[in-house]
Structure formats: structure tokens, C-alpha cells
Amino acid sequence: SAVISQKPSRDICQRGTSLTIQCQVDSQVTMMFWYRQQPGQSLTLIATANQGSEATYESGFVIDKFPISRPNLTFSTLTVSNMSPEDSSIYLCSVEDQGAGENNEQFFGPGTRLTVL
Amino acid sequence: LAKTTQPISMDSYEGQEVNITCSHNNIATNDYITWYQQFPSQGPRFIIQGYKTKVTNEVASLFIPADRKSSTLSLPRVSLSDTAVYYCLVGTGANNLFFGTGTRLTVIP
Numbered sequence: 001s002a003v004i005s006q007k008p009s010r011d012i013c014q015r016g017t018s019l020t021i022q023c024q025v026d027s028q029v030t031m032m033f034w035y036r037q038q039p040g041q042s043l044t045l046i047a048t049a050n051q052g053s054e055a056t057y058e059s060g061f062v063i064d065k066f067p068i069s070r071p072n073l074t075f076s077t078l079t080v081s082n083m084s085p086e087d088s089s090i091y092l093c094s095v096e097d098q099g100a101g102e103n104n105e106q107f108f109g110p111g112t113r114l115t116v117l
Numbered sequence: 118l119a120k121t122t123q124p125i126s127m128d129s130y131e132g133q134e135v136n137i138t139c140s141h142n143n144i145a146t147n148d149y150i151t152w153y154q155q156f157p158s159q160g161p162r163f164i165i166q167g168y169k170t171k172v173t174n175e176v177a178s179l180f181i182p183a184d185r186k187s188s189t190l191s192l193p194r195v196s197l198s199d200t201a202v203y204y205c206l207v208g209t210g211a212n213n214l215f216f217g218t219g220t221r222l223t224v225i226p
Contacts (some may be wrong), residue, residue, distance in 0.1 A: 004160075033214060043161070044214040092160050092210070096210065099163055103149040104210060108160025 002027050002097045004109035008100045009077045012115045013083055020079045021112045023093035028073035049076050121205045121217040128223045131164045135192045136206045136219050139205030142186045150188045
């Protein structure tokens, strides 16, 4: 099973600025994922990040707003650009790995709580 | 992608067995059913996964009928610490990424 850490754990930012969130995994993984979870809501997939290729974004999310880097098999960053209060959310990264089940499962980081003023 | 439907919320008293049912009428042949638990201010964590019939681990049981169009997560003798949101996901690999609304379970003393 994979262990994931995220930095920062939380931040308060001014509108119009950008924040880069880091995700570190303790093992090499092919696929990493970024989610957003707004207060009281479920998780929404932002994008899938594979090492060595451009991230694949889900409907409603674009690279200019959420640029993603994946420089190696253990690390990824998500940048929230030109922030507005509507971007206030928890941002989580996850990886897919073999766990206790027959099929792969996701392992999640602790999340980054972002508040935009 | 198979869409899942779960009750929005459930309440249960401590010590009771809780069953949370998830409907997934469009489940594909290769899809697995995976349940996650999420506590406040934490990322979701894996509870149990199954393909058919019954799966049991130290935390929960998962019942899947023959047609696989639904599944039931069973939590035996819940405690206050089981208060969380429970998500049912259906898919295979990269298709197992989409979370539904989840079920908010509140355990009452």
C-alpha cells in the first residue's frame, strides 16, 4: 500500500494569486490523481497525471486554471491559478496501487485545505 | 461508467449492525465494487472490495447479489468512531475514480 503526503496541509490565500500543492508518494506509481472536495460535498476528479505525459483533465477543469506537473514516479504538483473564493476547497491527491482487494484501490493523501479570501 | 446511487444519510445506535445499499444498474462485466470511508478532514480510505457474492474482512462485509446491480456494505456493531461518509465506487482501474454522493452515517450513543 502507498503512503501519501501533501504540502501545505492548509493555506489562506488572496484572490488573484496562485498556490502550488505538492503530493509525495513513498513508492513509484504510474498514475496519480487530483481531486477537489468542496465543503460538505463529494470528491470531484480534476485530472489524471501520468509521468512523462500531459495530464488528462475532466470536464469542467482546464490546464490554464489547474496546471499539473509530474516530474517523476513519486511526485506531482497541482497549481490553483488566479484564485477566487469559489476555489476554496480541499484538494486531495491519490494514487492507484495494489492493496487488500483483488483489484487496485486508491490511496489518498490527507488533503490541502485552501481558503481564498 | 456505472452510476451509483446511495442513501444520502443514515442514523444508527451504537452496537447495531448497519447496512448501506448501493445501486449500480449499469455495472459492466469487468467492474469491481469498492467501498471507501471518509472521516472529516481526512482523505477517503479503502474499506472493502468485491466482484460477486460475499466478501468479509476485519472491518466489514460486502454482499453482492447474482445480478450485481446492487451491493450492500454491512458494518457489524457500529461504534461512535464509525461516524463517517461511506462511498460506493464501481469500475475497473482508471474507471474506478468517480465518487457519488456517498452516505453520511451518524452513530448515536
